[in-house]
Amino acid sequence: MAKKDYVRYINSLLNENTEQSKQELSDLFADEEFRKNDMLEDTRMGYMYIAICIYREEKAAHIEENILMNVDSLGEICDLICDIKFLLWRIEFQTESKALMQAVNRIEEEKLSVIAVEYIIRTACFDKKNVLLKLCECYIRLNKEDKAFQMLKYGKDINR
Numbered sequence: 001m002a003k004k005d006y007v008r009y010i011n012s013l014l015n016e017n018t019e020q021s022k023q024e025l026s027d028l029f030a031d032e033e034f035r036k037n038d039m040l041e042d043t044r045m046g047y048m049y050i051a052i053c054i055y056r057e058e059k060a061a062h063i064e065e066n067i068l069m070n071v072d073s074l075g076e077i078c079d080l081i082c083d084i085k086f087l088l089w090r091i092e093f094q095t096e097s098k099a100l101m102q103a104v105n106r107i108e109e110e111k112l113s114v115i116a117v118e119y120i121i122r123t124a125c126f127d128k129k130n131v132l133l134k135l136c137e138c139y140i141r142l143n144k145e146d147k148a149f150q151m152l153k154y155g156k157d158i159n160r
Contacts, residue, residue: 006034006038006045007042007044007074009028010025010028010048010074011072011073011074013025014068014071014072014073014074014076014077015072015073017068017069017072022055022066022068025048025052025055025068026052026055026056029048029049029052035049043078044074044075044077044078045074047074047077047078047081047082048074048077048078050081050119050120050123051067051068051071051077051081053119054066054067054113054115054116054119054120055067055068057115057119058113058115058116061113061115063113063115065111065113066113066116067080067112067113067116069111070110070111080110081120083106084103084106084107084110084112084117084120084124085120085124087099087102087103087106088103088120088121088124088125088131089124089125090102090103091103091131091134091135092125092126092127092130092131100134100135100138101138103135104135104138104139104142107135114147114150114151114153114154115154117135117151118132118151118154118155118158121155121158122158128155128158129155129158132151132152132155132158135148135151136148136151136152139151
């Protein structure tokens with residue numbers, strides 16, 4: 001299949017948004033030949049692979065509102081992960097005082113699971129533990145202790 005055809009196929013599966021279409025996406029990205037030959041040259045495919053890894057963990061944890069639920073295209077999944085990544089970097093490098101609240105608001109707005117947030121922290125941040133702790137502190141200040149405790153539970157294995 002040509003690269004453009006893969007993009008169309010992935011977009012159609014995301015747009016379909018059924019359990020079967022999500023499974024087809026998961027199967028596609030599990031295919032070693034696809035990853036080796038067709039995925040590496042397109043950054044969007046890399047972000048989609050991250051989303052699929054998150055989705056698999058969410059599915060294993062029986063989380064119904066998963067990362068693939070509110071996106072209709074490859075571009076949307078790239079935008080979502082990039083936006084969260086850049087917000088986390090702003091927290092990590094303390095570039096703005098509003099960054100922490102903006103990140104929490106975006107996480108809540110997108111209904112991202114704790115698994116998704118922790119996975120993006122693991123893949124995007126250098127000082128993973130500090131970013132996670134700052135998010136947890138913010139959730140506690142917002143009286144969302146359950147979310148903070150879930151983050152600590154899932155993030156307990158984060159190094160540094």
